[in-house]
Structures are given as structure tokens and as C-alpha cells.
Amino acid sequence: MGFDPRRWRPAPGSPPVTSNVDALLAENDALRREVQTLRRRLEQFSAQAPQPGADSPTGSQTYGHGLSPDQLERWGQAMAAHPQWQALRIGPPGGLRGVIEELRRHWVNPALSLEEELDRRSPGLGTALAEALRGPHSRARWAVRAAFALYGPRAPEWLTEAPLQVVVELGRRQAQLGQRRRGTRTENHSRGPTTSQSSAQNSSQSWAPDPRGEALRELGLEAGASPQMVKRAYRRLAKAHHPDLGGDPQAFHRLEAAYRLLMD
Structure with missing residues (x-):
């Protein structure tokens, strides 16, 4: 049989116990009901959530x-x-x-x-x-x-x-x-190219193309890009290619070379 604190009484002559057992039990029951309510809401949300591969609100999978x-x-x-x-x-x-x-x-x-x-x-x-x-x-x-x-x-x-x-x-x-x-490929150099x-x-x-045009393309920029645009593009790409962050060292060196050429 379980222990019910509501039926517990102190032994005769023992000091009085000051606790509000009924209030604690009522609070525990309220928390239990709240947990059950949250579980039901979670189950409803899971049932309504789109599954992988289902149509999104925009009509795209x-x-x-x-x-x-x-x-x-x-x-x-x-x-x-x-x-x-x-x-x-x-x-x-x-x-x-x-x-x-x-x-x-x-x-x-x-x-x-x-x-x-x-x-x-x-x-x-x-x-x-x-x-x-x-x-x-x-x-x-x-x-x-x-x-x-x-x-x-x-x-x-x-x-x-x-x-x-x-x-x-x-x-x-x-x-x-x-x-x-x-x-x-082995070719016959006596004949012109096909x-x-x-x-x-x-x-x-x-x-x-010319070195400056190639440098601009290395940074994803078009002709006429301002120095500020060059700096912003370099910072963004250098962050993605930096070797310390797992990037490609060769790509990082190309970015540095392109940046120096454009800023000189």
C-alpha cells in the first residue's frame, strides 16, 4: 500500500509539523493536468505539420x-x-x-x-x-x-x-x-588545328581576360566596381575560404592576389 501524507498524523508528544500538504498535492495535480494538455497540443501540431516532400505553402516541394x-x-x-x-x-x-x-x-x-x-x-x-x-x-x-x-x-x-x-x-x-x-592528346602538328x-x-x-578583369571576376564583381565594393567582396569571400576556417588555401591565395591587384 502507498503512503498518503493526507492521512499521516504525528505521534503523540512529537513536535508539531508545519506544512501545507494539501496545497502541495493540489499544485502537483495542476502540473500533471498541464503536462497532459501540452502533450495533446504537441500531438495535434505533429499531425498538422507538413511531412518531408509534402507541398509547401508556396506550392513548391x-x-x-x-x-x-x-x-x-x-x-x-x-x-x-x-x-x-x-x-x-x-x-x-x-x-x-x-x-x-x-x-x-x-x-x-x-x-x-x-x-x-x-x-x-x-x-x-x-x-x-x-x-x-x-x-x-x-x-x-x-x-x-x-x-x-x-x-x-x-x-x-x-x-x-x-x-x-x-x-x-x-x-x-x-x-x-x-x-x-x-x-x-597526341596531335599531328604538321596540320592546322581542326x-x-x-x-x-x-x-x-x-x-x-586582362589581369584586372580576371581579378574582378575572382571577387564576383563587374567592371567599374568601387574600392568599397572590392573590400566588401574580399571580406565576404575571404571568410569563406580562409584555411583556418576549413577553406581552400589556393582559393584564399587567389583572393588575396586579386584584392592586392585591384587596390594598388
């Missing part, structure tokens, strides 16, 4: 990590504003697919797919990206994939805050990949 087809479309539109957007190619061997494969060689486990590598770094990110990218192939979709291969979990930040810089970096890597592939080779060379040259 979200797949976790803030990714959705609409978000990817906005990123693609922002990147398309760059004048060299059309120079990005999808197909092999030197396009965006090739850039992704080249980046893949530097992963801890090159056998992993892009989605598996992203899930390894940030659980659920690769799966969410794959769901959001479902649909026909396009330059925008492959550019987003290449951006995630390049920046990893930081890709949404780059695509949102500096989409033009993403295009510059992807174009630079595409040109480098094309140059390496041409360097390893039409496809001339086109590839022209595309590579389009990504090698």
Missing part, C-alpha cells in the same frame, strides 16, 4: 536542407546573368561533367557518387539534392551539381550570395580541364 526545385531554378537564373554563362558546357569530356569527375578524384573516397559524398559530409544533403534535381538535363542543373561538387555543404551559400563568382570558378576549371586534355580544336581554344581564351 522541399526535400530538406532548404533545397527545392524552385530554389534550384532561382540559382540557375542568377548564374545565367553572367556574360560567360553560355560558355559553360554540359557534355564530356571537358564540360561540367568533366569538372565534377575531376573534383571527385580529390575526395576521401573517389568511388562515391556526388550524392553519397554530400551525405557523408552533411547527412541528408546529397539525397535532398538528388530529389530537387529530378527532371530533364539542363545547363543550370549541371552547374548546380558542379557547384555542390566544388563547394560541398557551402554551395547554397555561394549560389545565393555570389552566383556570378560560381560561374567564373566553374568556367576557369572547365578551361583548365580542356587544356590538360589537349596537352595529353574546327573543334579551334573552338576549344577560343573558349579557353574567353576565360583569360
